[in-house]
Amino acid sequence: MRGNLWDDPRVSRLCDLTECQEAQVIGGLYWLWATADQHTEDGILPGLTLRQIDRKSGVPGLGQALCEIGWLEDRPEGVRILRFEEHNGTSAKRRCVDAQRKANVRSLSASDADNVRTKSGQKTPTLGAREEKRREEKNTPLPPKGVDELPGFANFWQAWPTGDRKQARGKCLEAWKKAGAEPQAALVLAHVERMKASDLWTRENGQFIPAPLVYLNQRRWEGAEVEARRQEAFV
Secondary structure (H helix, E strand, O other), X not given: OOOOHHHOHHHHHHHHHHOOOHHHHHHHHHHHHHHHHHHOOOOEXXXXXXXXXXXXXXXXXXXXXXXXXXXXXXXXXXXXXXXXXXXXXXXXHXXXXXHHHHHHHHOOOHXXXXXXXXXXXXXXXXXXXXXHHHHHXXXXXXXXXXXXOOHHHHHHHHHOOOXXXXXXXXXXXXXXXXOOOHHHHHHHHHHHHHHHOOHHHHHHHHOOOOOHHHHHHOOXXXXXXXXXXXXHHOO
């Protein structure tokens, strides 16, 4: 959100397409962008349709109008906010992480604060959000293969496309267990294989392939069986 949205020609175009006033349209945009900021890291909102956008925002035709001005893309698996990484990129995420880290530090009791010291008695230096995250990932132990790992998860991890975002295997296993994905392993794997062949995951050398942890936390395979049957009906 920015202060000059009211005078943005594209907002005026949205008003013309929806036949609504600026206040209604900007209110709808606030809902959509706030929802995306909370529920996605790559701008893709699985399951969200243009009709749902109209209903939730209270602005008839807003979803289709956003597609026409190039702010939104309607895809079979859900809508995608275009140029999301540019507007909700690293700086926005870093500010969010920094704010959460500072809140956690303030919540430490006096006794807890005394425990956060080096062996020499000095307090440990405050780490930046990026360095703190790197240390956390480094210290997160991977589950021993064949001990805690589930067969379905092992197949899922092997099937996931290789890339920079394929990381945090231990956290992915916990997310897999939390989602109760093991009994649905065949459905999850089928959806992953289908997405690997999709235009979304193959375009621009796999730039839009999400991190496996994001995929599991958002349960993106849900509804995949219904969608597959629907597509088969049109073959």
